[in-house]
Amino acid sequence: MSAMVVFTWLAIGVLVVGSIAVFAWFLVDAARMFRRPPDT
Amino acid sequence: MHAVDHAIIALYILGILALGFAVSRRIGGFRDWFIAGGTMTTPVLVCTLVSTYYGLDVLFGASEVGFVDGVVGWFFYSRPYYLAILVAAVFFARRLRRGAFLSLPDVAAAAYGRGTQVVVAVASFVYALPMLAVMGIGLVLEVVLGVPFVWGVLAGAAVSVIYTLMGGLLADALTDTVQFTLMCVTLGIAAALALDASGGVAALRTALPASYFEPRGTYPGAVLAVFGIGALSVLVEPAFYQRIFAADSYRSVLVALAIGVVLWAAFDWIVTLLGMTAAAIGLDVEPRSALLALTLDVLPIGLKGLFIAGVIATAMSTIDSYLLIAGGNLSYDLYRPLARTGPGDTELLRLTRIGVVISAIVTIAFALFFTSMVSAWVFMASILVSSALVPIVGALFLRLPLRPAAGLASSLAGLLVAAAVFLLTNVYGAYNEEWGTRIWSVTAGARTFDIWQEYAVLFALPASAGAFLLGQIFGRAAGTTAPVHAMTEAP
Numbered sequence: 001m002s003a004m005v006v007f008t009w010l011a012i013g014v015l016v017v018g019s020i021a022v023f024a025w026f027l028v029d030a031a032r033m034f035r036r037p038p039d040t
Numbered sequence: 041m042h043a044v045d046h047a048i049i050a051l052y053i054l055g056i057l058a059l060g061f062a063v064s065r066r067i068g069g070f071r072d073w074f075i076a077g078g079t080m081t082t083p084v085l086v087c088t089l090v091s092t093y094y095g096l097d098v099l100f101g102a103s104e105v106g107f108v109d110g111v112v113g114w115f116f117y118s119r120p121y122y123l124a125i126l127v128a129a130v131f132f133a134r135r136l137r138r139g140a141f142l143s144l145p146d147v148a149a150a151a152y153g154r155g156t157q158v159v160v161a162v163a164s165f166v167y168a169l170p171m172l173a174v175m176g177i178g179l180v181l182e183v184v185l186g187v188p189f190v191w192g193v194l195a196g197a198a199v200s201v202i203y204t205l206m207g208g209l210l211a212d213a214l215t216d217t218v219q220f221t222l223m224c225v226t227l228g229i230a231a232a233l234a235l236d237a238s239g240g241v242a243a244l245r246t247a248l249p250a251s252y253f254e255p256r257g258t259y260p261g262a263v264l265a266v267f268g269i270g271a272l273s274v275l276v277e278p279a280f281y282q283r284i285f286a287a288d289s290y291r292s293v294l295v296a297l298a299i300g301v302v303l304w305a306a307f308d309w310i311v312t313l314l315g316m317t318a319a320a321i322g323l324d325v326e327p328r329s330a331l332l333a334l335t336l337d338v339l340p341i342g343l344k345g346l347f348i349a350g351v352i353a354t355a356m357s358t359i360d361s362y363l364l365i366a367g368g369n370l371s372y373d374l375y376r377p378l379a380r381t382g383p384g385d386t387e388l389l390r391l392t393r394i395g396v397v398i399s400a401i402v403t404i405a406f407a408l409f410f411t412s413m414v415s416a417w418v419f420m421a422s423i424l425v426s427s428a429l430v431p432i433v434g435a436l437f438l439r440l441p442l443r444p445a446a447g448l449a450s451s452l453a454g455l456l457v458a459a460a461v462f463l464l465t466n467v468y469g470a471y472n473e474e475w476g477t478r479i480w481s482v483t484a485g486a487r488t489f490d491i492w493q494e495y496a497v498l499f500a501l502p503a504s505a506g507a508f509l510l511g512q513i514f515g516r517a518a519g520t521t522a523p524v525h526a527m528t529e530a531p
Contacts, residue, residue, distance in 0.1 A: 015307065
């Protein structure tokens with residue numbers, strides 16, 4: 001399998017899996033952030 | 041498109057507006073609204089940085105280069121940006137955070153005073169107007185949904201303005217998380233399906249000329265150098281600066297930018313490859329429409345709607361962030377220092393919201409007026425780099441008392457020389473169909489020099505540096521405020 005093929009599928013994996021992972025990380029953070037009382 | 045696809049797109053837009061409203065209830069003063077109170081954590085930073093910085097200019101522009109020229113765009117245009125981002129993360133971000141700034145012109149003001157602040161703010165404002173994204177959203181809505189271009193432009197800008205006015209940077213950033221995920225996931229899935237349908241990477245090598253796979257492509261060396269120099273814009277990028285100031289810690293910025301580089305590299309490569317795939321299968325479309333045509337062809341119902349929502353998300357995540365920057369340039373960086381009595385926090389918030397609306401109106405006007413935005417984008421980026429890079433780098437890294445004249449002279453010289461090169465290439469040059477840009481051929485003796493409009497920074501940066509030197513030598517000393525490098529270095 002050529003380097004270009006490997007790199008391409010790696011890039012697809014990063015985009016799909018990586019972005020979902022970051023979004024999941026954000027949800028955990030958001031739960032913590034929104035438990036903070038609003039600024040007055 | 042199927043009704044399911046339309047419903048998905050409508051749901052996305054309503055969801056984004058609802059999120060903006062929810063956030064607006066948590067907003068206190070200007071700092072809360074403009075830099076989210078300095079509370080942005082790593083995952084939010086990743087999402088907002090990646091989705092803000094990448095808009096339809098990348099989605100359509102990079103795929104256009106892939107369609108016409110192959111991999112050269114990724115190797116010589118995109119890769120220098122990754123290096124510049126890492127340089128910004130390691131050398132700039134920590135210093136910027138120590139200085140307690142709120143914007144890019146703030147740094148210029150602290151180092152050189154009001155004059156340089158105004159010049160950098162004007163350059164930042166011109167750069168920040170999201171003309172390409174607004175124009176792109178109009179084109180997408182016209183091509184995909186049949187919405188007349190003017191209405192598409194107005195609708196796209198209006199939705200972005202509404203939630204930005206409500207929730208400021210926090211609304212921008214939180215909607216960016218959804219938009220980021222949509223952008224990346226739909227693009228990745230579309231790429232997998234498109235490659236599968238076209239026979240994969242091996243089929244590209246059979247169908248396309250060898251030059252498509254050459255890292256240098258067929259571009260002249262000077263143009264490749266200019267592509268690389270363009271990456272310097274990252275070092276004075278207003279949206280980057282705003283997010284650096286909005287982060288909850290330096291470590292969050294560092295990690296977010298490192299993760300961002302990986303995602304940006306993947307995004308660029310896939311977009312380039314999709315452009316090449318469209319060329320390989322012989323799609324008879326305009327180069328900038330290649331990616332859209334290819335993905336709409338291969339995606340099934342439902343995924344098609346999601347992808348279009350992802351494309352709209354790509355545009356809106358850029359529009360909202362840069363309207364906020366441009367609005368802040370008008371109120372915080374231009375009006376506030378020039379007003380007789382500085383506006384209070386509530387007034388500043390109100391003025392910035394007005395600034396956002398003004399910026400949106402100017403952006404819409406440009407998007408409806410200009411037919412070709414590629415030159416406009418190169419001009420905007422050149423103006424920013426030419427006027428801001430030298431004074432800002434000097435402010436952050438030079439360990440000597442800075443003269444106000446140095447900042448003012450360097451920012452003005454850079455701005456004027458860049459503008460002059462563009463003016464000359466547009467007045468005396470000709471549009472070159474092969475390279476898609478304006479080139480001015482100048483004959484000196486027996487030799488002819490081709491000056492591309494992209495060469496503006498090659499003239500403007502040396503002029504800016506020279507003017508800085510002269511200003512430092514001949515200018516008067518500043519007052520008693522601490523030099524910026526002292527504010528930003530480690531204690």
